[in-house]
Amino acid sequence: MVEKRTPMQVKDAVAAVLQHAGSLASEKVPLEDSYGRILAEPLTATSAVPPFDRSPYDGYAIRSADSAGASGTSRVTFRVIDHIGAGEVSHKRLNAFEAIRIMTGAQLPEGADAVVMFEQTVEEGDTFTLRKPFEKLENVSLQGEDVAKDEVVIESGNVINPGTIALLATFGYSQPTVAKLPTVGILSTGTELLGVEDALEPGKIRNSNGPMIMAQLKRMGIACKMYGMSIDNLEESYQAVKKAAQETDCLITTGGVSVGDFDFLPAIYERLGAKVLFNKVAMRPGSVTTVAVADGRFLFGLSGNPSACFTGFELFVRPALLQMMGAQKPFVPHTTALLAEDFEKANPFTRFIRAVYDGEEVRPAGFNKSNAVSSIARGNALIVLPGGSRGFQKGDRVDVLLLGVEEGAAKWMN
Amino acid sequence: MVEKRTPMQVKDAVAAVLQHAGSLASEKVPLEDSYGRILAEPLTATSAVPPFDRSPYDGYAIRSADSAGASGTSRVTFRVIDHIGAGEVSHKRLNAFEAIRIMTGAQLPEGADAVVMFEQTVEEGDTFTLRKPFEKLENVSLQGEDVAKDEVVIESGNVINPGTIALLATFGYSQPTVAKLPTVGILSTGTELLGVEDALEPGKIRNSNGPMIMAQLKRMGIACKMYGMSIDNLEESYQAVKKAAQETDCLITTGGVSVGDFDFLPAIYERLGAKVLFNKVAMRPGSVTTVAVADGRFLFGLSGNPSACFTGFELFVRPALLQMMGAQKPFVPHTTALLAEDFEKANPFTRFIRAVYDGEEVRPAGFNKSNAVSSIARGNALIVLPGGSRGFQKGDRVDVLLLGVEEGAAKWMN
Missing domain, CATH: 2.170.190.11 (Molybdopterin biosynthesis moea protein, domain 3.)
Incomplete structure (x- = not known):
């Protein structure tokens, strides 16, 4: 008998995750280590900018x-x-x-x-x-014209970018206060998994999800604990998950959330007394993505399929971690773009298709099944096609999540 | 007598820099340290993906x-x-x-x-x-349907993103070959500069450009040597620049490139026998940006004005460093967007205005002079307004450079 699960809409699932994201403490870090961290207090001007009337020219x-x-x-x-x-x-x-x-x-x-x-x-x-008259204050940079003393220049919750670093330096903040980084663990489940250095064996594949999630976290500036790979045995898996969950703010597992005979996570969540926020999302890939909360800690049960795992991380784990750090912009950056080719296949669930976005158009990045690996690497975006009965045509304006656009462009502007 | 300089168009200046960017060697790094590095050899499939016909379902x-x-x-x-x-x-x-x-x-x-x-x-x-017939191969993931054995999956010169990590892991590359990182130095010039921990003094400001560039490099995954601040004295500055240039692939200086009495960099370039690619660019801010090459090494003379310094780095230093690493996408990522407000002031030079891009519209991020600091931190993009006699109106579609969009979005998609 297969368990029936009720799918939750993606938007509602994201909101449910954010509702459960608590706040981490703050800490002071040296300015040179603060790039990419999140400001945990408002950046206040300790002096005016410019600090005096000055000449903008020689x-x-x-x-x-x-x-x-x-x-x-x-x-x-x-x-x-x-x-x-x-x-x-x-x-x-x-x-x-x-x-x-x-x-x-x-x-x-x-x-x-x-x-x-x-x-x-x-x-x-x-x-x-x-040979000409000059007006009063002509070619003068006035004290405070950029920033007034005591002004809040950047609100708490903003990412420290290179410009923020310039401001922190300007105001003498050599030890800015930032949100602590969450402690994140990764635990890959599946008896089919080999290590990266292992030779292939019949029926087995190397664990790619663990290293991939580690990189997705690194993109956010977050390190992680690797809990290795657990075997598909309920008691041992339970002990491994319990220990890992106790040691982290957020435990990400891959695999084991579906309805297979060795998908123990649903049972483990129950034994942990975890509150399951959802165990089915109206999305492809990744419909089995499960998020639970136990003792104020997140348990993200991502699919073992690479594309589904990648997407589940960006849609749910990323905003949760950012919200825990008090970020004002917890969501994946997005825009709209023109679909570069037809996408005829209808689907009742919202699809997330790894894609290449060139600043105007967006095109699927290749082989597109939930178990695909190659397209994750080839793309820099995810096309979002809302669930419904119709397909989509070339030229339709669609939502696009930007995940990798920062890598750069092959061409200069037109 | 003020030296006359002939401005070069931005596009030509970028091309001139790229023409002089040589190639760095490659090295092997552990997979877990390879995120963000640039592949120095094609990523070839050591096995098919999937490696065998398999079931996509339970x-x-x-x-x-x-x-x-x-x-x-x-x-x-x-x-x-x-x-x-x-x-x-x-x-x-x-x-x-x-x-x-x-x-x-x-x-x-x-x-x-x-x-x-x-x-x-x-x-x-x-x-x-x-209760229904099944077709041959129905619900079967075929061996090699994602990737064929020996296929080049990702070309050399691509940034290693989380998906690339998944592929490297899949194919057992525990020590991928990546481009070496360039050795970059930062030397801030100007007697007006104080350190971040110093108290303000009359006429002086804290050095914000050095820490800012350090963060701009860190965003690219590149560490740097800080050469501190040189005093505005020709001989000492010459010795400091010469030493720093010899120790780095690329030396970034801030300040000292204009026509002031203490702007020694033009004289230093001459004494070093450096080839000056340009010393005036048809852009605001940053028209004094100077790029020279000596002994195959780059000397980037960025403006001492923060906005100009920030822009000069992204327009010229970034693509040079990426090209040295063999990157296929050396340019700043860009798109187009609708201008959210009028920008009436005409200018013969191309303007780069620090701005906030929300995925559709783009709006100046505030106080917008070359010496502005606050807007660098507040923005996630640069509006590009080509030089010419007319202004620009709200609703005009303009080029936008994306620099910080990866931080995230405050809202979910509509």
């Missing part, structure tokens, strides 16, 4: 009023009384028709309210002339 | 011919003679109206040519009945 600081009436036929002459490099401060104050030579980024001297670029002058000895 | 392997004529009123009965779990091989051969219970992923037994799912049977003791 040129001369002047009093704008002195340039009034300047023209090609009536040039105004200024006398240069000082010279400031970036990082230096002039101790002189400008009087009428005086100027101070100033470099990009240097603080404007007392009395000056405009900057003349070198290209706008004719220099002669320690004087120069101008 | 059910019964049968001879399809035996099911001929089966119907709801004339059910055909099969006798179960063996039971195979995944990884096991049956040593029995099917005779007429015999079946073998088989689990997902298990090798098809001798004589079988179709698989019946549990849901399609009515079981009773060691027999079951069917």
Whole structure:
């Protein structure tokens, strides 16, 4: 007798997972190790940016009023009384028709309210002339024009990207506070599994899901514990899962969630007293994907089929881990694109098809069954085709999940 | 007298850089360390995938011919003679109206040519009945249907993504051959620069470009040598740059490339005998970006302005490093999107505006001058507005460089 399972819609399944994602603690890390981590407190400006009125160009600081009436036929002459490099401060104050030579980024001297670029002058000895009037604050970068002191520049929950690093450095945060990384374990089930270094044997295949998930976690900046491969025996599997679940915030298993004679995970979840959020999702591949929660810890039961496993990770594990870290953007990035070829086969379940997205069009990346491996590597996106009775045609605008687009483009822009 | 420089178009400047990017050697690394590296040899299938005909479902392997004529009123009965779990091989051969219970992923037994799912049977003791005929090879995953033995599955020059890891594991590559990582140095110039831990002083700012570039490199999986900050003195700067250039494949400097009195890099390039590929690019920000080559090594002279520095890195340094590693996709990923607001100001140079891309629209990320820092952190893309006399309107379709989209999305798909 086969157990009947009621499929949950993908969107509802994702929401169910997020509802159960608790919060991890925070920690301080050195700035140079903080790239890719998630800010656990707001990034507040400890000073204005710029911290003082400064020159955006190499040129001369002047009093704008002195340039009034300047023209090609009536040039105004200024006398240069000082010279400031970036990082230096002039101790002189400008009087009428005086100027101070100033470099990009240097603080404007007392009395000056405009900057003349070198290209706008004719220099002669320690004087120069101008042929046009300058407005008050022309060519001046004003204190605080980018960021005001005490402003919250980046909210908590944002990923620390290279720009965030620049801001943290600007404000002197040498030890920013970030969300702790979750402790994640991977346990691959299946007596058919060999290690990567093993020679093939009849009926067996090498474990590809474990290393793949390790890389999916690494893409998120998260390390993991590998629990190796468990054998398909209920008691031993139960003990292995129980131990791994106790040692992690989130245990990912592959295989063992279907209705086969050695699919022990449903029984294990029951023995653990885990709450099963769903054990069937209206999606292909990966309809058997199961997510359970025990003692506040996640148990992700991904399919043993590589494509299904890959998709299950990105749809459910990724947002759960990001939410645990307090991320403001827990979902897989997505866009829409034009389908580059027909996809006639109708399916009641939402399909996720590994695909190549080129910035405009999206095309299936090849052999497309749940047990496919090659297309996972060849693609940089997943086409999303909602479940329903009709197929899809070339030129239809479809949803696309972006997973690998960051690798780069083969061509420059048109 | 200000030196006149002739601006090069961005596209030509990128091409000039790529022309000078040599090839790095390759090395073997453990599979678990290979994520994000670039394949330095084609990934060839050491076996077929699947390696044998196998069952994609939990059910019964049968001879399809035996099911001929089966119907709801004339059910055909099969006798179960063996039971195979995944990884096991049956040593029995099917005779007429015999079946073998088989689990997902298990090798098809001798004589079988179709698989019946549990849901399609009515079981009773060691027999079951069917109500429909099965075709030859129905519900069978054929040996090699995903990948044929000896097939080149992924070409050299591709980034090793999680799917590639799955393939490498499948084929037993525990030590894949990847391109060596370039040795990259960062040297920030400018007497106005303080360290991240320093207290602010009049006229000075903390060095944000160095840490930012370090993070931009880290996003590419590349570590760097920090050469600290050089003072604005020609001789000392020359010695510092010379030493750093000798120790690296690629030296990135920030600042010192403009026409200021302490902008020594043009003179240093000359003393080093470096070939300057360009020292002016028709772009905002970053028009002073300079790229030179000395002894086959790159010298990237990025602007000291944070936005310009960030953009210069992504436009020029990134593709150069990727090309050195033999990458097939050296360019920044790009797409097009609808401009979410007017951008009236005309400019003869191509503008790169740090922006927020939501999958459909793109909107400037805030304060937008070359010395801006905040918008770098707030954005996940760069809007590209080609140089020309006109402005751009809300709704115009514009080119977008994707730099940070991988962080995630705040919302699920519509």
